[in-house]
Amino acid sequence: MRAIVIGAGMFGASTALQLARSGVEVTVYDHGHPGKATMAGAGIVCPWATQVEEPKWYEMYAAGARFYGDLVGYLDAQGERDLGYRKVGALVTSENRADFDAAGARIAARVKTAPEAGEVQLLSPAEAQAKFPVLKGDLPAWFLPGGARVDARLLSAAMLRAAVALGARYHSDYVTLERREDGVILRDGQGARLEADEIIVAGGAWAAQILAPLGIDHPVKPQKGQIVHLRLNGTATADWPVLLPMSSYYMLTFDDSRVVVGATRENDSGFDYRVTAAGQAEVLGAGMALCPGLAQAELIETRIGFRPAGPTIKPIFGRVPGIAGLSVANGLGAGGISIGPYAGKLLADLLTGAPAEQDLSPYAPGA
Amino acid sequence: MRAIVIGAGMFGASTALQLARSGVEVTVYDHGHPGKATMAGAGIVCPWATQVEEPKWYEMYAAGARFYGDLVGYLDAQGERDLGYRKVGALVTSENRADFDAAGARIAARVKTAPEAGEVQLLSPAEAQAKFPVLKGDLPAWFLPGGARVDARLLSAAMLRAAVALGARYHSDYVTLERREDGVILRDGQGARLEADEIIVAGGAWAAQILAPLGIDHPVKPQKGQIVHLRLNGTATADWPVLLPMSSYYMLTFDDSRVVVGATRENDSGFDYRVTAAGQAEVLGAGMALCPGLAQAELIETRIGFRPAGPTIKPIFGRVPGIAGLSVANGLGAGGISIGPYAGKLLADLLTGAPAEQDLSPYAPGA
Amino acid sequence: MRAIVIGAGMFGASTALQLARSGVEVTVYDHGHPGKATMAGAGIVCPWATQVEEPKWYEMYAAGARFYGDLVGYLDAQGERDLGYRKVGALVTSENRADFDAAGARIAARVKTAPEAGEVQLLSPAEAQAKFPVLKGDLPAWFLPGGARVDARLLSAAMLRAAVALGARYHSDYVTLERREDGVILRDGQGARLEADEIIVAGGAWAAQILAPLGIDHPVKPQKGQIVHLRLNGTATADWPVLLPMSSYYMLTFDDSRVVVGATRENDSGFDYRVTAAGQAEVLGAGMALCPGLAQAELIETRIGFRPAGPTIKPIFGRVPGIAGLSVANGLGAGGISIGPYAGKLLADLLTGAPAEQDLSPYAPGA
Amino acid sequence: MRAIVIGAGMFGASTALQLARSGVEVTVYDHGHPGKATMAGAGIVCPWATQVEEPKWYEMYAAGARFYGDLVGYLDAQGERDLGYRKVGALVTSENRADFDAAGARIAARVKTAPEAGEVQLLSPAEAQAKFPVLKGDLPAWFLPGGARVDARLLSAAMLRAAVALGARYHSDYVTLERREDGVILRDGQGARLEADEIIVAGGAWAAQILAPLGIDHPVKPQKGQIVHLRLNGTATADWPVLLPMSSYYMLTFDDSRVVVGATRENDSGFDYRVTAAGQAEVLGAGMALCPGLAQAELIETRIGFRPAGPTIKPIFGRVPGIAGLSVANGLGAGGISIGPYAGKLLADLLTGAPAEQDLSPYAPGA
Structure with a gap:
């Protein structure tokens, strides 16, 4: 064939x-x-916290995450190890108490059938900040050891x-x-x-x-996303978990002191390749509000991606x-x-x- | 409408x-x-030396050059002056004596009906080099005052x-x-x-x-061109003429000490956006062979363009x-x-x- | 010598x-x-509105602006015209009424001995916006025809x-x-x-x-500035005046649809070359607050400069x-x-x- | 302290x-x-083939290579694995038969006390090309399994x-x-x-x-080096050995289909940061002469480094x-x-x- x-x-x-x-x-x-x-894709692999409830889709989403183990193993055997992949765990938090509790309930229900998620822990604000040091200091978090990140x-x-x-x-x-x-x-x-x-x-x-x-x-149709890459020079970020604040934003890190903050969701963008003043300000603002420690991070790049969004x-x-x-x-x-x-x-x-x-x-x- | x-x-x-x-x-x-x-286009406006003899096409080519005066004047009146346009003249030369003479004959015939070309001069190698200081020292040249360059x-x-x-x-x-x-x-x-x-x-x-x-x-179909931009730091290049060595290569300068050397003509490229090792080496080699003074120029950029080439x-x-x-x-x-x-x-x-x-x-x- | x-x-x-x-x-x-x-320098030449009152320094500042005419003329005669220089005028405004009036008084006093400033005009908000179309619509402005911009x-x-x-x-x-x-x-x-x-x-x-x-x-000592370059694709910005809102920020345009927004003033920066999340957000925020029409502009570059600041x-x-x-x-x-x-x-x-x-x-x- | x-x-x-x-x-x-x-450093760790004979320096060079095992192990334990380090082996070859034989003799003498070099093999031209597929097809090579590369x-x-x-x-x-x-x-x-x-x-x-x-x-004093990074899109280069042709040039690969070709050695450069036309052409020419398969590789970057060279x-x-x-x-x-x-x-x-x-x-x- x-x-x-x-x-x-x-x-x-x-x-x-x-x-x-x-x-x-x-x-x-x-x-x-x-x-x-x-x-442009940032690379979070952590299905269990998603706010999307549609069961058939969730099943696919969860199976996709499970499949990563096989795939990464296969590629490793072929000599392909430069994937940005690491199972760093995921921090799920929210500035809204009700959303935080709802996330906890969702996660608890889902991980029952997902041993690969690991044992969920409730972290105090100080514990959460210890894992993601730039995070503001007043947010508890759910920690899912099975969350991972990858460079798409x-x-x-x-x-x-x-x-x-x-x-x-x-x-x-x-x-x-x-x-x-x-x-x-x-x-x-x-x-x-x-x-x-x-x-x-x-x-x-x-x-x-x-x-x-x-x-x-x-x-x-294209759904435009603007995603910001920051660098915390000298800081070891390889083990920081992905951060899911139950909003349309998220953060993850790579080994080279990089913190990625995503992303705008621009539905009527058509194919407009420009990093915009408003898009940049939106993502930086969201990132610094949640993680004040990012204010002095270096802005190294903003990527544009057009997500293929169906009806x-x-x-x-x-x-x-x-x-x-x-x-x-x-x-x-x-x-x-x-x-x-x-x-x-x-x-x-x-x-x-x-x-x-x-x-x-x-x-x-x-x- | x-x-x-x-x-x-x-x-x-x-x-x-x-x-x-x-x-x-x-x-x-x-x-x-x-x-x-x-x-990616380099921007030579100098029809009178072209090796293409097809009369109908040459008529269009020459009329296109004549049209620049009107266009630049109109744009200037609209406040648009940042065009990289300057009537710097053109140096036509060749490493081959017969080609050089043939170019002279072509030019002489064509400028009779093209007063905008100015009065053609035969320059000695030293005079040619005085106008384009990095040029090798043993080439006479025809100088056409009406040649111009523009940043496409x-x-x-x-x-x-x-x-x-x-x-x-x-x-x-x-x-x-x-x-x-x-x-x-x-x-x-x-x-x-x-x-x-x-x-x-x-x-x-x-x-x-x-x-x-x-x-x-x-x-x-796309015809790929790789075109190299060099910089001669500190050198005033604003008045250098365009350089047409009667090969597939050419050179022109811009005001900011930039020298542009073009270009590959890759007919079977499809849409391959890559600057290639071979393409880069080809253009640099051609440029330095004609203009040894470019060897120590700074390589600032290589541009890729797909010329729309008909049958x-x-x-x-x-x-x-x-x-x-x-x-x-x-x-x-x-x-x-x-x-x-x-x-x-x-x-x-x-x-x-x-x-x-x-x-x-x-x-x-x-x- | x-x-x-x-x-x-x-x-x-x-x-x-x-x-x-x-x-x-x-x-x-x-x-x-x-x-x-x-x-990194943005390039405003408009001494008459400055909030600095020190007379000896102001004299130098004003003489520096006057000198531009000679310099630009001399360079033009040498074939150097790619300076980004244009006498586009300056719009002086403020969100604070008292500051606006004070600026008017300062300008009125200073232009008496500065014919090169041209005749100062008081513009209505609509007139000001007509000159700088992305400006918010409720600010009157003083217009000084003699203000200029240049690309340093x-x-x-x-x-x-x-x-x-x-x-x-x-x-x-x-x-x-x-x-x-x-x-x-x-x-x-x-x-x-x-x-x-x-x-x-x-x-x-x-x-x-x-x-x-x-x-x-x-x-x-170095005083770090972060300065943002935006592009309004397709928009003719060559004739927009420089915009001085009597704050630490300012805007100016270049011919290529570019709008420059400056700048942070970071006194304890040492030599820290990084574009920072906070610096970028600060300048974008200031720019969009004054000029909402910049929100959809393309962010093309952020420059870092260390101003040499004496005691x-x-x-x-x-x-x-x-x-x-x-x-x-x-x-x-x-x-x-x-x-x-x-x-x-x-x-x-x-x-x-x-x-x-x-x-x-x-x-x-x-x- | x-x-x-x-x-x-x-x-x-x-x-x-x-x-x-x-x-x-x-x-x-x-x-x-x-x-x-x-x-800018390319990153070859393979002391045993060097043409430098000075014994005291060679001892330091060899010990430096041995130290990599400890260092990489320590960093790995700290979570630092993004080093570009891989023990891919080294191919030592030469276009000159006498030089090739001399290299073989040097290597044989040195690896006696360097078990970390692995067992040296003499490869036929076809075997050498199988390990480094873009290499020309008529060069035998010594293969040292212990050679490594790293991204400095x-x-x-x-x-x-x-x-x-x-x-x-x-x-x-x-x-x-x-x-x-x-x-x-x-x-x-x-x-x-x-x-x-x-x-x-x-x-x-x-x-x-x-x-x-x-x-x-x-x-x-600074010794300037210009080093070229090429990409062979779609080609798995992670396991290619480093290539040492016993000249002042060398090649190595990284996991992301990248081939690095080094480098000029410019002793009188001072601090001249420019990629030059001549330097670029020199390195590309040397690379393509040895490895014709690089001609269609993408030129992605040229790096400049000033090696600190003592007397x-x-x-x-x-x-x-x-x-x-x-x-x-x-x-x-x-x-x-x-x-x-x-x-x-x-x-x-x-x-x-x-x-x-x-x-x-x-x-x-x-x-």
Whole structure:
């Protein structure tokens, strides 16, 4: 089987890797759009605290987190260890007491069936601050030892390399699709025709544009996020947990004294690549309000990503009805880092005819 | 009339400006692709030495250069003076005596009808070096006082601003086209429908992708160029002429001690945004061979641009047959800086029904 | 006479240029410290509204502004026009009525003897907003037609180039000074001895470090400024006046749709090169409070500069008592852009024995 | 004991860490000069092939490599794993047969007493290319399994963080020294006096400047290196060995598809921070000649570093005679990555009175 994967973000790179592991002849095309969500993605893997209650989605979210153990182990065996991945635990807190208690109740219910979350602890404000030293001093927190962080940019690159090491090919180019009587025609940026048995459109926020020529009205739109990277020079941040304050913001750290604060959620952005005065001020303000110790941190970078947001929170992936050999892999929104690797595995299983781990029909395009 | 211009490179920005000057209600969409040819374009305006002999194309090329006087004057009156434009003259030389003589003959024939070229002078090697101090010392040169240079990035931004000042709107977004029974549907990056009486696709190397959903096989492909920017700290380079060594390379300077050396011509590049080891070495090597004094210059930047190259050297612009209200503006290749502003004027005249300055039928899409 | 100028910021570059114009054999050394105040400097030339009342300093400040006409004219004649200079006028406003009235009174008194300020006008809020379209709509303003803006980075580079064109030499290196019985020894970064009749230390915030080996306790310290550059894509900003809201902040624009908002004043910063979360948020907050229309502007850059701040507002320049052939040129603080070019002229006159335009003894080192 | 370490490069950061481990109260000042050798350093740890024969220096070089095992283990235990360190082995080759044989003889003699080098293998051209796929196909190679690579930038930052975690303080600032009758006075960038029992000047190429005010003629000069970073997108390079072609060039890879090619050795550079046309072309040319497969690699960055080069190859470190409480730590030149961490340990032992692992008198300042 020859497959062409369009898009090497989290979902596409995982699909490509899992197909290659199954012996499929894979070619990956990625246009390198600067606003690719994966390249900006912060990388929290901690499903148990989410405020989203939809059960089917939560099941996918939790399974995605569980899948990380397998994936990281596999990549390590391939020599790919530069992923920014570390199981540092998660601090869940809130400035609102009722929200804090509700989070505790949610977590308690969910971890019963999730031993990988570890034993939840209630931390005093001082204990919470000891784990995340820039945090303000009056907030208790739930600590979940199983929470992890990852650098989406590094992880997707590593999955792609692992696919290439198995024989996949990779091109920095785009692909256009056209509909003909007898199927779909693919062309690369030079206009040359490409041949494939399976085409997987994993183009994220750009997928609607890629699919439009086929008459498909793909309901995924860009949701812009601005995410700020700070540095606390000289400070060892490798072991700080991810911080989830039960708002639309969050924080996590990397080994190089970096603290990441995310993110705006701009629904009507279209493709506007600009870091804006308002977006920057919003994220910095939210970060410093929760963590006054960040005021003197160095601002090293602000990243822009366009999350691929569907009409509902559920992903959209599977075969496109009525067009043989065409699949889509999209719609993960802000959940792409947690779900993407696992969803790529599910889609690869579907395309290679491997037994399904779960019923994927709710996610089918057009469903 | 409401017009939507897709693409704000040299051709699109000029079309938008000229339409706005004619009272058209213009909206410009530009996706900000990092490899836009205009953003990398070096900016030589000197038609008289070109090795291209095709008469119809040369006529357009020469008229494009003549048009600069009007354009720069107009923009100046609007307060737009930050264009990097200066009439510094051009040095035409060659390491090959026969090529040098042939260039002299071509120039002599052409400037007869081009008083704006000024009086051509034959310079001794020492005189040539006096004008371009890093040049090697054994090359005579033809000097054409009328040659000019411009910063394509600044000029296109200035034309866009001048259009906006006249009421045009500008969005950093992309537009997709779909064909329906009754015409073309446009959508922005959010999927919202846009309305226009005239659509001008000035998407450069990306135009084929934009037009494919309409079933149009637009024959323009990307030709990658890598172009190097050097700095001679402390050296006044504002008055150095452009340097045309009758090869595929060239040099020009800007006021800020910058020397620009161009460029690779990579025809099978597709959309590959990378500065490559080989491309960088090629351009630096060519530059230092001709101008040994560049060896100790600072390397400040290498730009990548995808020139929109059609099957022949001639531009492709005008109304698309069979689809009401759709025009294209493309195919200028390496000539975009010289021709783009003028071609935008011609196209705007065509769309607004102004008298044609010349017969545009050879450039019509599909011609 | 052979002079070595250490530092090519506004003060040093001007001194070098004026010495070169007087026939002095000048060599300039500049280490290229990334935090050089001149490189970050925003560039307002509008002395008449300042809240500083000290008469001697104000006289210098006003004379510095007057000097710009000569300087810009001279540079233009040398082919140096890429200075970011434009006489756009100044809008003086305040959110506080009493401060606004006081500013009006100060301006009225000062412009009597400053015809170059032009005729002051009182603008209604709507008129003020018409001149600076992102400004909030409820602030009246004084408009001074003679106010100007300049890009300090471009201007200092242009002065340096003009000096080089007159025969000066320029090295990207540092110089160390040592005291010996018989005078001062200079060495370059390689340790080689340099010879000069006159040494001018124009090292800005670094001058204390350069002079310490001579046993000189030079009282100039770094005052850190963080300054934000925004872009209003597509908007023609070339003619917007500078905006002086009678606070520690200010705004000005450049031709390329850029709006500059300055600046923090961090007195205990030492040499801390970091853009900080707090500094960024402070400047953005101040800018958006005054100009709500900046919220959707693109954040393109934040610059750091260390202003050389002396113990009082007055500059420190002239010959160092007791050490033959050593001068300093420093202490301009936030006034470096207005005063620097003129002060360089005064110092060059002093060193070449030209008649003094004013009594410089109040500025003498050690005075 | 209170120690102040000036400079946080490889040598300074290691000294700070080892002092902190011994209970010393350490403060580190680093001015963040952009050309710090450590920040550009490529990171080869493979002493056994060096063409340098000086026995005393070789002993230090070999011991430095051995020390890496301890250091990496210690840092790992502190949670610091983001070092770019990996024991990938080393390929030693040469285009010259005699040089190749001589290298083999040197290696054979040296590894007898260096079990950590692993078992040396002679590889055929095909085998060598299999390990380093972009290498040309006609070169046999010696393979030393014990060779390693490290990212000097990450390692020095990690050592600094580990010191801070033990209580050390870190300031992004510079320090000036002055001599007084009764000793040395230190001041920070604000001019405030600092107190310390031990001052360690680890300022690399800048140390001569720091020490000059004390009347010390420190014989270390900057040797400029330009080093090129390429990327082979999609290629797994994590396990490629370092490549030592017995010239002044070398190559190594990092996990993120990066290939580093080093470096120019510019002895008369002074502090010239510029990437030059000639330097860039030289390194790219050398890299592509040996490894044709790099031609299509992406050029992602060129780094500049000023190696601190003494009059001979031997390091200069220890107490400064005649000035109580002052030490220097410098002169490692191109060997800083191999030797720096170990030399920091030796110096810390000396200052804390721990037993000496070897006789340090040959390295003493002034020796």
